[in-house]
Amino acid sequence: MDAVIGIGAVVGVIVAIHIWKRLTAPGLKLNNKHVIITGGSTGLGLAVAIKCAEKGSHVSLFSRSKDKLAAAHKDIVTRVPLAKVFTYSCDVSKYDEVAKAVEAANSFQGQVCDMLVCSAGLAYPGYFLSQPLETFRAQMDLNYFGSLNIAKIVIPEMIQAKKDGHVVFVSSAMAFIGMIGYAQYCPTKFAVRGLADSLRNEMIKYGIKVSIFYPANMKTPGFDEENKTKPEETKQIEGTASTQSADEAAEYLMNGLRRGKYAITNDLACEIMRMASCGVAPRGNIVFEAVLMPLLILISWVFTIFMDFVVRRSRNQGEKNKQDEVRSIVRNQEVSDSSALTSTS
Numbered sequence: 001m002d003a004v005i006g007i008g009a010v011v012g013v014i015v016a017i018h019i020w021k022r023l024t025a026p027g028l029k030l031n032n033k034h035v036i037i038t039g040g041s042t043g044l045g046l047a048v049a050i051k052c053a054e055k056g057s058h059v060s061l062f063s064r065s066k067d068k069l070a071a072a073h074k075d076i077v078t079r080v081p082l083a084k085v086f087t088y089s090c091d092v093s094k095y096d097e098v099a100k101a102v103e104a105a106n107s108f109q110g111q112v113c114d115m116l117v118c119s120a121g122l123a124y125p126g127y128f129l130s131q132p133l134e135t136f137r138a139q140m141d142l143n144y145f146g147s148l149n150i151a152k153i154v155i156p157e158m159i160q161a162k163k164d165g166h167v168v169f170v171s172s173a174m175a176f177i178g179m180i181g182y183a184q185y186c187p188t189k190f191a192v193r194g195l196a197d198s199l200r201n202e203m204i205k206y207g208i209k210v211s212i213f214y215p216a217n218m219k220t221p222g223f224d225e226e227n228k229t230k231p232e233e234t235k236q237i238e239g240t241a242s243t244q245s246a247d248e249a250a251e252y253l254m255n256g257l258r259r260g261k262y263a264i265t266n267d268l269a270c271e272i273m274r275m276a277s278c279g280v281a282p283r284g285n286i287v288f289e290a291v292l293m294p295l296l297i298l299i300s301w302v303f304t305i306f307m308d309f310v311v312r313r314s315r316n317q318g319e320k321n322k323q324d325e326v327r328s329i330v331r332n333q334e335v336s337d338s339s340a341l342t343s344t345s
């Protein structure tokens with residue numbers, strides 16, 4: 001009986017926290033706000049831009065390809081004819097280019113940025129041994145420094161303009177887990193996580209909000225591209241995860257922002273990983289997460305065994321293939337030797 005009362009009390013507290021969080025959610029005021037989105041020409045960035053424009057924001061999109069930017073511009077104004085859309089071609093890994101882009105965007109929109117979404121990023125999966133050092137550097141330049149550069153330009157402007165600014169970093173589920181094929185990518189998204197965690201705390205001083213999005217696989221041009229070089233083992237491990245459209249993922253992100261969440265995920269597996277590896281950062285429903293913790297540890301442990309099993313199996317398979325290859329070479333050699341003997345006798 002005591003156990004039932006105890007369980008009932010815990011469930012009651014969990015539900016009460018949930019309701020309290022919903023009732024006190026800050027919402028997201030986007031009307032007439034200037035939203036800058038890096039990587040806004042395709043995928044998640046474009047999906048977020050469309051949602052912001054639909055809510056009355058003036059959106060500025062930065063990415064490299066002018067054609068993709070023009071297509072994104074057309075897409076947004078077709079859906080939202082009155083949208084004020086600015087596009088600028090720049091490489092986010094180059095600070096000077098980003099500074100010019102921000103200046104041009106502020107001038108076009110007539111106001112400094114209210115919300116910054118750092119979505120520009122890509123993965124080039126591959127084996128650690130086959131990729132050159134340059135790939136590792138290029139990944140850090142784009143995914144980490146591409147987010148840092150613009151944050152370093154926009155945040156001081158938000159503070160100076162006394163804005164209730166909001167900076168949204170886009171990390172990845174790969175900031176919770178490291179696995180075969182992602183040695184060049186995971187560290188960059190872990191780094192974005194470290195930056196966001198630090199700024200979340202520091203920016204309280206200035207009233208600037210910081211959030212971080214940890215998407216799982218999304219069906220985007222970037223995802224199709226990364227699948228071209230993704231090792232088989234990585235695909236097998238990821239095979240257990242779902243793939244959402246960019247629009248669905250963007251909806252999760254916007255909902256998370258509306259609810260005032262710091263760390264936002266877009267599927268159950270990713271949410272499990274977030275809770276299991278949250279570290280010293282804001283949590284969701286603290287009692288719910290505390291109660292689940294033993295189960296989360298168990299799930300993480302089982303998944304680690306699964307990941308290692310996939311790689312071990314491919315190694316064993318590789319060794320078996322090598323032995324089969326050697327056997328077949330020896331067999332062919334024997335056949336050609338015996339036919340040489342027959343022809344000479």
Ligand SMILES: NC(=O)c1ccc[n+]([C@@H]2O[C@H](COP(=O)([O-])OP(=O)(O)OC[C@H]3O[C@@H](n4cnc5c(N)ncnc54)[C@H](OP(=O)(O)O)[C@@H]3O)[C@@H](O)[C@H]2O)c1
Nearest residue numbers: 039041043044063064065091092120121172217218220222
């Ligand atoms: N798709 C997934 O499964 C997945 C999962 C987890 C996390 N993420 C993250 O989510 C974010 C969005 O990815 P996505 O899947 O939507 O990719 P996407 O469709 O390929 O979009 C990437 C965007 O970034 C831009 N970009 C790339 N390099 C750039 C550079 N050097 N300077 C400026 N812009 C650049 C691209 O345009 P240009 O090429 O024209 O520059 C494009 O607009 C990324 O940070 C990615 O790491 C994606």
